Amino acid sequence: MEKIKVLIADDHRVVREGLAAILKTKDDIHIVGEAQDGMEAVEKVRTLVPDVVLMDVSMPRMGGVEATRQIKREFPHIGVVALTMYDEQQYIFDLVRAGATGYLLKDSES
Numbered sequence: 001m002e003k004i005k006v007l008i009a010d011d012h013r014v015v016r017e018g019l020a021a022i023l024k025t026k027d028d029i030h031i032v033g034e035a036q037d038g039m040e041a042v043e044k045v046r047t048l049v050p051d052v053v054l055m056d057v058s059m060p061r062m063g064g065v066e067a068t069r070q071i072k073r074e075f076p077h078i079g080v081v082a083l084t085m086y087d088e089q090q091y092i093f094d095l096v097r098a099g100a101t102g103y104l105l106k107d108s109e110s
Contacts, residue, residue, distance in 0.1 A: 005030050005049075053071060
């Protein structure tokens with residue numbers, strides 16, 4: 001069985017490392033790379049061509065909404081799951097309009 005290739009994009013190293021540690025316990029997932037901002041995420045998608053990008057919404061240089069828009073324009077088959085602290089409808093609407101497949105709330109209570 002082929003593994004799902006995942007790129008993690010978040011400006012907080014501890015979040016990237018935490019997600020990677022959790023996902024590495026799954027036999028069917030392979031972390032192909034990490035990015036610390038939206039611009040780096042777009043660049044890494046072009047070279048690594050993951051199946052899925054876990055994309056933080058709020059990052060420096062280029063935010064997750066714009067990065068998602070660019071990735072989906074160039075690679076419509078790549079799934080983008082947005083990671084956000086915001087549960088406001090406008091953020092969610094913007095993400096879906098940009099092409100995000102779905103979103104996960106960052107919640108330290110969960």
